[in-house]
Amino acid sequence: MxxxxxxxxxxxxxxxxxxxxxxxxxxxxxxxxxxxxxxxxxxxxxxxxxxxxxxxxxxxxxxxxxxxxxxxxxxxxxxxxxxxxxxxxxxxxxxxxxxxxxxxxxxxxxxxxxxxxxxxxxxxxxxxxxxxxxxxxxxxxxxxxxxxxxxxxxxxxxxxxHDEMFSIIMFDFLDGLRKKGEKIDTLALFYEDTIFGTDSSNVQRKLAGERGYKLVSDIKYRANTPSLTAEVQQLKAGNADVLMPSSYTTDGILLVKTMGELGYKPKAMLCQAAGFSEQALYDAVGKQIENVITRGSFSIDLAAKxxxxxxxxxxxxxxxxxxxxxxxxxxxxxxxxxxxxxxxxxxxxxxxxxxxxxxxxxxxxxxxxxxxxxKFDENGQNNDADPVLLQYKDQKFVTVYPEQAAVSPAVWPMFKA
Amino acid sequence: MTPEIFIQILASGLLMGLIYALIAVGLSLIFGLMDVVNFAHGEFMMLAMYATFGAVLLIAIDPLFLAPLVVAALFVVGATAYLGVVQYAMRAKANLGMVQIFATFGLAVVIRGVAQLLFTPDYRNLPPNLLGGKTVSLGGIYLPLPQLAGGLVSVAAFTGLWLLITKTDFGKALEATREDAGAVALVGIDKNRVFTLGWGLGAALVGLAGAMLAINYYIYPDVGAPFALIAYVVVALGGFGSVFGALAAGILVGLVEAVSAVILPSSLKAVGIYALYLAVVFVRPRGLFGSL
Amino acid sequence: MAVHALPRDLAETTAAYDRRRRNELLFFGAVVLALAALPLAVRDVYAQNVIVLTLMYAALSQSWNILGGYCGQISLGHALYFGIGAYTTSLLYTKAGILPWFGMLAGGLLAAALALALGYQLFRLAGHYFSIATIVIAEAGLLLVHNWDWAGAATGIQWPYVPDSWATFQFGRDKLPYIYFALGLFVVTWLVTFLIEGSRWGYWWRAVKDNADAAQSLGVMIFKSKMAAAAVSAFFTAVGGSFYAAFVSYIDPESVMAFQFSLLMALPAVLGGIGTLWGPALGAAILIPMTEVTRSYLGGSGRGIDLIVYGALIMVVALARPQGLVSLFTRRPAPKV
Structure with a gap:
C-alpha cells in the first residue's frame, strides 16, 4: 500500500x-x-x-x-x-x-x-x-x-x-565574583522533588563540592505544597551567602512570599530559571526580589543589540x-x-x-x-547554546553574565546589609 | 533547633492549621448532614479565590472587605451544586456512596475545565492590598498579617457556626435532619430545603477560607487539589461530621506538618500528617471526635 | 478453588443456577474470542494503544472489584500495589537483569504480602475511614519512592532500549503482544472473580450484605476471606503495574503511583456496576476510550474543553445509571452495596 x-x-x-x-x-x-x-x-x-x-x-x-x-x-x-x-x-x-x-x-x-x-x-x-x-x-x-x-x-x-551547562555558568559567575573579592562561601540549595529539581540540584551539589563552596542548606521540598513556612525558616537559619532555588512558578511565588512573611532577606539569589523566568512570578512578588539573578536561555535586552x-x-x-x-x-x-x-x-x-x-x-x-x-553534536545536543545570567532590575531583565553578552555589571549582593 | 525557631514553627503551624480547619469544616458539615463526601470541595475553594480576584479587579475594594461577597457567591454555588447535581445522586437506589463520589468527582473535573476555559491557566495574584505581604514581628517571631487575619476569621467562623447550630431554628433543623432525615418530614421540616442550605453553608465556609487565602496566595485552576487532600484527612481525623473535630484536627495537622518539615526531609513532611491519621484511627476508628 | 454449587439466592433452583453459570462462561468465551480478533481488524496504532489501555484497566478494575465491589471495602489506594508491581519489575530488570516475567511474579507476591499486613489493621476501619486510610498509605508510598535515590527517585527508571523480544517483553512498534497479554490478564481476573462469585466466599459476602446477623456468626471467617480477597486483588493489580512498566518502558513515581491511578481503577467498576461480574469490563470499555479520545481530539486546544466533556460524562453516567451500566443488560436488580 x-x-x-x-x-x-x-x-x-x-x-x-x-x-x-x-x-x-x-x-x-x-x-x-x-x-x-x-x-x-x-x-x-x-x-x-x-x-x-x-x-x-x-x-x-x-x-x-x-x-x-x-x-x-x-x-x-x-x-x-x-x-x-x-x-x-x-x-x-x-x-x-x-x-x-x-x-x-x-x-x-x-x-x-x-x-x-x-x-x-x-x-x-x-x-x-x-x-x-x-x-x-x-x-x-x-x-x-x-x-x-x-x-x-x-x-x-x-x-x-541543559542543566549542566546552566549550572556551570552559574558557578563560573560565582567564581568570578570571588576573584573580585566578594565573600561567597556558603550556598543554600532549595529544589522541588521532581526530575527538574533533582537534576538541577545534583549538578549544583557536585559543582559546589568541586569549587569549594559549603552547602549550609540542602532542602528538597514537595512541589505544589500548600505551605513553605518551615522550609523558609530553615533557609533563614542557615542564611547562606547565595540562595539557589530550582522551583516552578507556584512554589517560586510561595517561596518569595514566605520569605517576606518571615523577614528573611537572602544576601543573594541565583535561580535555575523555571518559575523565576515567568512574568507571573514577577507580577506577584517582583518588588520583593529586586536584583534577583536567574539563568536563562534568552534575554529580552538582546533587542538593544x-x-x-x-x-x-x-x-x-x-x-x-x-x-x-x-x-x-x-x-x-x-x-x-x-x-x-x-x-x-x-x-x-x-x-x-x-x-x-x-x-x-x-x-x-x-x-x-x-x-x-x-550545531548538534553526535548526541543531538547543541553545545554552543551559551546560557546567560539575567538580573531583575527596575522591573526588567538585564543580562549581566557572561561578559561578552552583558549589558551592565551585576548588582551584588542583592540586599545591602 | 533554637527555642525561637521552634516557637516560630509552632506559630506558623497553628495559623496554617486554622486555615486547614476552615477549609475542612464545610466538608465535614455536608458529610454530617447527609453522608456525602464532596469531591469538588477543592474546586469550590478555587472558585472562591477566582471570585476574590475578579471582585478586586472589578470593584477595587480591599479583598478583606470583599470576603462577605465571595462567601455569598459561594453559598449560591454550593446550593446550585446540590440542586443541580447532588440531589439527583441522592435518589440513586443502588450504590449510593459511589454514585455520590463520582457525581461530585465529575463535577470537580467540570469546574476545573470551566475555570481553565474562562480564566486561562495563567497564575494570578491579587494586586497589592491592605494585608498582603505584611508581617508583624513579636520578639523575633514573625506573624504574617494575611495568615493572622485568616486564623482570626477561622476562629470567628467556628464560633458563628457553633452559635448557628446550637441557637437557631435552622441549626436545630440541621441537627434533626442529620439525625434522622426520614423522620423530620413528619414534623414539617423540608428535607430538601435543609440539604440545599447545608450545601450552601458548606460551600460558603470553604469560600471564606478561599477568600482569606487568596489575599496572599497564587490562583490557578488546579490550586484546590493539594488543599482538598489535606481537608479530607482533616475531616476523617477529626471524625466525619464533627464540627469541633474539624477544628481540632485542622490545628493538629497544621502543627504536625510544620514540625515534620523540620524533623523529616521537607519533601516527606506530608508523611507526618498521614502517620498521624493512621495512628489516630488505629486507636480510635471513628477519628478524634467522630460520633457516627 | 472449587466451584461450590451454592444457590445464588433461595428462589433459584440449583439446576437453574448451574445453567446460568454455564451460560455466563459461554458468553465470556465468545467475548474473549471477539476481543482476540479485534486487533486483527483494527490495525491503527493509536486505536491499538487504546485497546491495550482499555483491557489493562478492565483487568485492574476487575481486581479492584474483588475487594471494593464484592467485599465492599472501597480502596482508593490501589495505586500503591500498581506502583509496587511497576517498581519491582523495573528494578529487578534494570539493576539485576532479571527478566520482567519473574519481576511480575515478585511484584505480585510483594503486593499481596503488603495487602495482608495492611489489611489486618485496615479492615477494622469502616466506610470513609477505610477509604481515607488507603489514600494516605498510597500517598505515603508515593512520597517514599519519590525520595528513594537508589530507585531513581523523581528521575524514574528508563528501561534499556533493546530489540523486540518476548523474553524482555519489549516491542518497539508492535502492540499485539501487549494487547494479548492485557487480554490474558483480563481473562484471568474475570475467571478468578467468576470462581469467587460461586465459592463460599462469594456466598458469605452476599449473606453479610443482606443480613447483619450473618455477619456476626461468620465474623472470623469473613475477616479471613476479606484478607485473602485483599491479597488476590493486590496481586493482580501489581501484575498490571508490571505490565504497564514494560509497556511504557519508562516509569517515574508520579506516572505509576499517583492518586489518579487509584481512581482510574475504581471508576470503571463503578460506572459499569460495582460488585458485578461484567461491570468493570463494561465500564472500562466506555470510560477509557472516552478519556483517550477527548484528550487526543479536544485537549489540543488548551482550553479545558476536554475536561468539561470528560467530567460531564462521568457525572451523567453516575446519575443516570447509579446501579451501573451493566444493569442495562440484566433483568435482575444489581446487588446492593
Missing amino acids: LSRRRFVQGTALTAAAMAGPARGQAVKEVVIGALYPLSGPSAQIGVDAKTAFETAIEIINTAHADLDLPLAKEAGLPGLGGAKIRIIFADHQGDPQKGRAEAERLITQEKVAAMVGSYQSSVAATISQTAERYSVPFMSADNSSPSLHRRGLKYFFRAAA RPLVGKINELFKARSNKDLNDNTAREFMALLVLAEAIDRAKSTDGGRIRDALAQTDIPGERTIMPWKRV
Whole structure:
C-alpha cells in the first residue's frame, strides 16, 4: 500500500528535482506535532508554548523580508516548493504514558514529519524513545534534563542548553565574583522533588563540592505544597551567602512570599530559571526580589543589540500580551531550527530530516538567542547554546553574565546589609 | 533547633492549621448532614479565590472587605451544586456512596475545565492590598498579617457556626435532619430545603477560607487539589461530621506538618500528617471526635 | 478453588443456577474470542494503544472489584500495589537483569504480602475511614519512592532500549503482544472473580450484605476471606503495574503511583456496576476510550474543553445509571452495596 507519507515524500522529491516553485505546489504542507501539557497543573506552559509556535509558523509561512531568521524571507519552505508548515498540538498532561501514546498518534495518524516538545523531561523520555522507534526526529525545545541526550538516540535533538551547562555558568559567575573579592562561601540549595529539581540540584551539589563552596542548606521540598513556612525558616537559619532555588512558578511565588512573611532577606539569589523566568512570578512578588539573578536561555535586552529580537517579541506579544521568556523563546527557536532542517532535507521523510538536522549550522546572529550557533553534536545536543545570567532590575531583565553578552555589571549582593 | 525557631514553627503551624480547619469544616458539615463526601470541595475553594480576584479587579475594594461577597457567591454555588447535581445522586437506589463520589468527582473535573476555559491557566495574584505581604514581628517571631487575619476569621467562623447550630431554628433543623432525615418530614421540616442550605453553608465556609487565602496566595485552576487532600484527612481525623473535630484536627495537622518539615526531609513532611491519621484511627476508628 | 454449587439466592433452583453459570462462561468465551480478533481488524496504532489501555484497566478494575465491589471495602489506594508491581519489575530488570516475567511474579507476591499486613489493621476501619486510610498509605508510598535515590527517585527508571523480544517483553512498534497479554490478564481476573462469585466466599459476602446477623456468626471467617480477597486483588493489580512498566518502558513515581491511578481503577467498576461480574469490563470499555479520545481530539486546544466533556460524562453516567451500566443488560436488580 502506498502510504500517505511515501506519497508526500515522492512528490516532494519530484518537486525538488524540478526546482520549479509552481510545480512545487504538490507538497502543500508539512505537518509537525507539538506535545505539551495543555490541561492540568502545567497547562499555562503549554498554552504559552502554543502561542510561541504559532508565532514561528507565521514567520515561516508568510514572507518577512525584514527578519534575518531562517525561512523568514520567503513564504513557506522554498526547498519544498513553498510548502507551508502546519502544527498539530497534542495534550500529554505531564504523563509519560500519554506523551508516548500521543506521539504514536501524531506519527501514525497525522503523519507528522517531526515532533517538538514537551516541557516535562519525564515525558520527553518516552516521546523521544517513540520517535526513535518510528524514525521521526524529536526536537526538545525546553527540556533541561541532561540525561535525555545521553541515551544514544539518533533522532533526538536539543538546540538549547541543559542543566549542566546552566549550572556551570552559574558557578563560573560565582567564581568570578570571588576573584573580585566578594565573600561567597556558603550556598543554600532549595529544589522541588521532581526530575527538574533533582537534576538541577545534583549538578549544583557536585559543582559546589568541586569549587569549594559549603552547602549550609540542602532542602528538597514537595512541589505544589500548600505551605513553605518551615522550609523558609530553615533557609533563614542557615542564611547562606547565595540562595539557589530550582522551583516552578507556584512554589517560586510561595517561596518569595514566605520569605517576606518571615523577614528573611537572602544576601543573594541565583535561580535555575523555571518559575523565576515567568512574568507571573514577577507580577506577584517582583518588588520583593529586586536584583534577583536567574539563568536563562534568552534575554529580552538582546533587542538593544539585535533589533530582530525586539521585532519577534512584538509579534509574540501581539498574540499573547506577554513578553517572550526563557521557555517561549526556546520553543519559538526550536521550531525554526526544525523547519530549517526540513527545508534543507527537501523531504518530509524522518531519516532525511534527521540527516539534515545533523548538518545544521546556524550562526547565532540568525537566531533570537544569545547562542554562538546551532550545531548538534553526535548526541543531538547543541553545545554552543551559551546560557546567560539575567538580573531583575527596575522591573526588567538585564543580562549581566557572561561578559561578552552583558549589558551592565551585576548588582551584588542583592540586599545591602 | 533554637527555642525561637521552634516557637516560630509552632506559630506558623497553628495559623496554617486554622486555615486547614476552615477549609475542612464545610466538608465535614455536608458529610454530617447527609453522608456525602464532596469531591469538588477543592474546586469550590478555587472558585472562591477566582471570585476574590475578579471582585478586586472589578470593584477595587480591599479583598478583606470583599470576603462577605465571595462567601455569598459561594453559598449560591454550593446550593446550585446540590440542586443541580447532588440531589439527583441522592435518589440513586443502588450504590449510593459511589454514585455520590463520582457525581461530585465529575463535577470537580467540570469546574476545573470551566475555570481553565474562562480564566486561562495563567497564575494570578491579587494586586497589592491592605494585608498582603505584611508581617508583624513579636520578639523575633514573625506573624504574617494575611495568615493572622485568616486564623482570626477561622476562629470567628467556628464560633458563628457553633452559635448557628446550637441557637437557631435552622441549626436545630440541621441537627434533626442529620439525625434522622426520614423522620423530620413528619414534623414539617423540608428535607430538601435543609440539604440545599447545608450545601450552601458548606460551600460558603470553604469560600471564606478561599477568600482569606487568596489575599496572599497564587490562583490557578488546579490550586484546590493539594488543599482538598489535606481537608479530607482533616475531616476523617477529626471524625466525619464533627464540627469541633474539624477544628481540632485542622490545628493538629497544621502543627504536625510544620514540625515534620523540620524533623523529616521537607519533601516527606506530608508523611507526618498521614502517620498521624493512621495512628489516630488505629486507636480510635471513628477519628478524634467522630460520633457516627 | 472449587466451584461450590451454592444457590445464588433461595428462589433459584440449583439446576437453574448451574445453567446460568454455564451460560455466563459461554458468553465470556465468545467475548474473549471477539476481543482476540479485534486487533486483527483494527490495525491503527493509536486505536491499538487504546485497546491495550482499555483491557489493562478492565483487568485492574476487575481486581479492584474483588475487594471494593464484592467485599465492599472501597480502596482508593490501589495505586500503591500498581506502583509496587511497576517498581519491582523495573528494578529487578534494570539493576539485576532479571527478566520482567519473574519481576511480575515478585511484584505480585510483594503486593499481596503488603495487602495482608495492611489489611489486618485496615479492615477494622469502616466506610470513609477505610477509604481515607488507603489514600494516605498510597500517598505515603508515593512520597517514599519519590525520595528513594537508589530507585531513581523523581528521575524514574528508563528501561534499556533493546530489540523486540518476548523474553524482555519489549516491542518497539508492535502492540499485539501487549494487547494479548492485557487480554490474558483480563481473562484471568474475570475467571478468578467468576470462581469467587460461586465459592463460599462469594456466598458469605452476599449473606453479610443482606443480613447483619450473618455477619456476626461468620465474623472470623469473613475477616479471613476479606484478607485473602485483599491479597488476590493486590496481586493482580501489581501484575498490571508490571505490565504497564514494560509497556511504557519508562516509569517515574508520579506516572505509576499517583492518586489518579487509584481512581482510574475504581471508576470503571463503578460506572459499569460495582460488585458485578461484567461491570468493570463494561465500564472500562466506555470510560477509557472516552478519556483517550477527548484528550487526543479536544485537549489540543488548551482550553479545558476536554475536561468539561470528560467530567460531564462521568457525572451523567453516575446519575443516570447509579446501579451501573451493566444493569442495562440484566433483568435482575444489581446487588446492593
